Amino acid sequence: MFNSTELERYNRQIMLFGEEGQSKLKQATVLVAGLGGLGSPIAIYLAAAGIGKLKIVDFDNVDITNLNRQVLHYEKDITRMKVVSGQEKLQQLNPNIEIERVVTRIDENNIKSITEGIDVIVDAMDNYDTRFVLNSATVSKRIPLIHGAVSGLDGQVTTIIPGKSPCLKCLFTSTPPKEVFPILGTTAGIIGTIQANEVIKYITGKGELLVGQLLLWDGSSNGFEKISIMPNTNCDVCGHLHEE
Numbered sequence: 508m509f510n511s512t513e514l515e516r517y518n519r520q521i522m523l524f525g526e527e528g529q530s531k532l533k534q535a536t537v538l539v540a541g542l543g544g545l546g547s548p549i550a551i552y553l554a555a556a557g558i559g560k561l562k563i564v565d566f567d568n569v570d571i572t573n574l575n576r577q578v579l580h581y582e583k584d585i586t587r588m589k590v591v592s593g594q595e596k597l598q599q600l601n602p603n604i605e606i607e608r609v610v611t612r613i614d615e616n617n618i619k620s621i622t623e624g625i626d627v628i629v630d631a632m633d634n635y636d637t638r639f640v641l642n643s644a645t646v647s648k649r650i651p652l653i654h655g656a657v658s659g660l661d662g663q664v665t666t667i668i669p670g671k672s673p674c675l676k677c678l679f680t681s682t683p684p685k686e687v688f689p690i691l692g693t694t695a696g697i698i699g700t701i702q703a704n705e706v707i708k709y710i711t712g713k714g715e716l717l718v719g720q721l722l723l724w725d726g727s728s729n730g731f732e733k734i735s736i737m738p739n740t741n742c743d744v745c746g747h748l749h750e751e
């Protein structure tokens with residue numbers, strides 16, 4: 508399964524998961540939806556951990572206003588497509604993994620093909636319209652979704668397993684307005700890293716997931732809080748999975 512270089516590369520993880528766990532990571536295909544502030548740390552840590560295939564999706568080009576937080580992209584990448592800039596760095600970090608890049612704005616029409624063959628979806632979006640598209644695919648195809656969102660110094664993470672946990676529509680019924688919001692790079696780094704951690708735990712079966720729990724991060728006071736969240740049996744997306 509692994510050549511000698513890979514065994515060396517993943518040595519410190521194999522101490523945790525065994526070769527069996529590492530091979531689960533190698534066999535996994537993970538969708539990173541968005542390659543900005545959250546998508547950067549998510550993709551970096553998943554590539555470093557040896558996820559066998561990453562599908563990276565973003566329609567946008569790198570802009571100078573991205574660089575305070577989108578650590579996959581450098582000044583030389585301004586005007587380049589984020590997926591091209593991202594693939595370059597990720598492949599330099601770990602040439603043993605496969606990266607598929609998709610340049611598109613995720614919507615109801617393309618989500619079915621984008622999620623084909625995907626084991627875990629990671630929500631690295633910056634708007635709820637697209638998050639709800641990911642959420643619908645998660646419920647209809649029963650693919651786990653690792654949700655993360657950030658603003659300013661605050662962030663949140665939850666892991667959605669359809670049928671076991673509430674979906675995004677159980678939690679947020681309306682769509683917050685799309686606007687330019689303040690964001691510190693470290694907030695996206697912390698939340699994105701927790702999302703990558705959830706992906707790795709889900710795939711290897713190690714540890715406890717944030718299923719039925721919303722983790723809230725307050726970067727101003729260094730506070731983490733976990734609140735229990737329940738499915739809404741009247742949810743128009745996942746309610747049918749929670750009927751008695």
Ligand SMILES: [Zn+2]
Pocket residue numbers: 673674675676677678738739742743744745746
């Ligand atoms: Zn729901």
